[in-house]
Amino acid sequence: MFRRTRGWPLLLLIGLLLAGGCDRSPEAKKARHLERGDRYFKKEQYREAVIEYRNVLRIEPTNPRAFEGLGLSHYQLGEAGQAFRYLLKAQELNPNNVDVRLKLGTIYLAGRRPEEAEAEAAFVLEKDPKNLEALILLAGAADTPEELAPLADLAGRIRQNGAIWVVSRKGKSATIRDVQVIEAARSARLVDNKVVSFSPTHTALRLVIPRALRSR
Numbered sequence: 001m002f003r004r005t006r007g008w009p010l011l012l013l014i015g016l017l018l019a020g021g022c023d024r025s026p027e028a029k030k031a032r033h034l035e036r037g038d039r040y041f042k043k044e045q046y047r048e049a050v051i052e053y054r055n056v057l058r059i060e061p062t063n064p065r066a067f068e069g070l071g072l073s074h075y076q077l078g079e080a081g082q083a084f085r086y087l088l089k090a091q092e093l094n095p096n097n098v099d100v101r102l103k104l105g106t107i108y109l110a111g112r113r114p115e116e117a118e119a120e121a122a123f124v125l126e127k128d129p130k131n132l133e134a135l136i137l138l139a140g141a142a143d144t145p146e147e148l149a150p151l152a153d154l155a156g157r158i159r160q161n162g163a164i165w166v167v168s169r170k171g172k173s174a175t176i177r178d179v180q181v182i183e184a185a186r187s188a189r190l191v192d193n194k195v196v197s198f199s200p201t202h203t204a205l206r207l208v209i210p211r212a213l214r215s216r
Contacts, residue, residue: 030059037069046073064093068100075103083107098124098131105137109167112202114143132157136164143168143175148184151207155188160214163206164190170203181205189213 037052050073056066071087074080084107090100105120117137124134135150154164166185168176182192185207194206 026059030056030063033059034063034065034069037066041069041073044076046077049073050077062093064090064097067093068097071100072103075107080107080110096127098127102131102133102137105134109137114167114169114202118143118147145176145180145184148176148181151184151188151190155190155209158209160209163208165204165206167202167204170197178203178205181207 033052033055037049037056040046040049040052050070053066053069053073056063057070060066067086067090071083071085071090074083074086077083083103087100087104087107090097091104094100101120101124105117105124108114108120109117121134121138124131125138128134130153132154135154138147138150148166151164151166158164166181168174168181178195182205185192185205189210190207191210192205193208196204196206
């Protein structure tokens, strides 16, 4: 009996060492960093989330979840350049990620690349024809009167004090005129209350629900 039990401490020590080794394995470390990154992101602690997602990429340089997390975190921080880089890679690794495609489309639109923005919106709407963010993006990237059709659907879905910005070309290269945007807005029971020069090549109209039609 004595000889049989004497080996127990050694076996216990080996078991603890094996458990500790598993806990320090690359897969375990990656899982911990991903979990922490997701937790920080949900808490809107985006700087902390960025650190954790970068730690994941040190272990697995092609992890799609980490690229998505980095792209969305930088996007929320207003760092479009960094966000674009990671979102583009996330799209490459997972082309069907709707959230990534929408954020890319928004960055394209802000970067005065409406054609690319429209392509991202169209991809999402193929999968989800009622996706509000994609409809807004598509209307915002309008280049023809026909592309203003989503305004009718959007009008009933924005907040009472919300707005829709329609960005289109201006000057000689314009393919749609402000008067056409205003006409489409009126058909959707919206009115324009602001126009700005979005860029040297594009203009933007702000469309809102008329005060008389807002719920009290």
